[in-house]
Amino acid sequence: MIGQYVSYSADGATVKFEKQITIYVGMNVDNGFNRYTLKYTANTPLKANVSYIYNGEKYCETFFLEASDELKSFKSFIDSYLTDGKAYGIEKFTFINTCETECTLTMSNLETELVPVLSKSMAYIENDTFCVGAFLAWGGGLSHIEFKEDNPYGCCNLLNRYDAGRLVQQSYYGIIHEPYHVETYMNNDWPYNPVQGGDQFNNKSKLIDYRLTDTELYIKCRPRDWSKNGVFTDSYMENVYSLHGKYIRVDNRFVDFSGYQHDSNRQQKLPAFYTISALKKFSFYNGTKPWTKDTLQEERELKYWMYFDGYFNLKKENTETWCAWTNDDENYDFGLGLYVPNISCYLAGRFMYNDSPDSSDPATNFVAPLRNMIMKSYKPIEYSYLITAGSVEEIRDTFTENSDFTDNAALSDY
DSSP states (O other), X not given: OOSEEEEOBTTBEEEXXXXXXXXXXXXXXXEEESEEEEEEEESSOEEEEEEEEETTEXXXXXXXXXXXXXXXXXXXXXXXXXXXXXXXXXXXXXXXXXXSSXXXXXXXXXXXXXXXXXXXXXEEEEOSSEEXXXXXXXXTEEEEEEEOSSOTTTTOBOBOOSSTTOSEEEEOOOOOSTTSOOEEEXXXXXXXXXXXXBOTTOOBOEEEEEEEOSSEEEEEEEXXXXXXXSOBOSEEEXXXXXXXXXEXXXXXXXXXXXXXXXXXXXXXXXXXXXXXXXXXEEEEOXXXXXXXXXXXXXXXXXXXXXXXXXXXXXXXXXXXXXXEEEOOOSSSOOXXXXXXXXXXXXXEEEESOOOOOOTTSSOEXXXXXXEEEOOOTTOOEEEEEEEEXXXXXXXXXXXXXXXXXXXXXXXXXX
């Protein structure tokens, strides 16, 4: 039945519906709120809308719930969180079933809170080795890595943050035909492409939630669709950035709620990784004797990856799947390394190479560890990787010592 309506009470509400249901709340919040928390169980994934009072008028925003038989907590900032917005009452929730199966939804608890805006731009974590920052307005993409030990660039940010498509961030490819409406990028038809930072027009993704401690940062965002102008995707991305002595660990999670039947086996970027132009030499291992200090492959003259064959296929026997961008200085070898288990290829190159150490320069170097995968609506993509800094030898030693930190086995399910 479409158009069911029930009321929410302090004891919660359990409802069954086939298509759509509206739960009236009527909650007044005199002091205002900027984050709400919903505890629930649901046997199907749900698209939902919450209606609240903002600037004296009704305002509606969209969110998504994963299916869960166990009590699950969903938290979200309101749309205007980063601009000090406040809402003053929740009128109702409307839930839309994404499956043919009847949905049983239990909405057991609803809370609102007014939390401080710790930063409108960057959130940082640091230890004795690294200062790491995520740009909150760009979906919490990793936009700052500073190596605090001696290095040729001092306190320089080693990542490129020229626009919303740079950074170190999640990006995935899906459907490229009807019912998806295809737009273009660089004169090419472009598929459904959730990008953590935003879209090609520099519209920012929405920050859903974040939590910050001294050495760990959790981020959740609703990404934009890269080729489109100001269009949010029906998806969520989550990151946990954590510091562990001489390396940074990143745990990524992505769930697509679009409902599209993604049928293209695409090379997914795991992740997209952009450095300053000064880190100009690309090194990686591609032999059959991994983790034995066997000879590395080095590339010094890579071009723009969109216009030349920048693909480097990895041998199946190779589990030493780390790579590095370094400065190629014989007297002071230094750069950034990235280790992602269970990948099959690298896409790498240099754009407008000018040897600049400026993180805001349009020139950048890029690598994306790749794996062929088909995006599946409602099924999470989860994987982890490590980042470190130093000479190529130091980078290799750090990754060798931590080669078994994870196997990313879940990537093989796509």
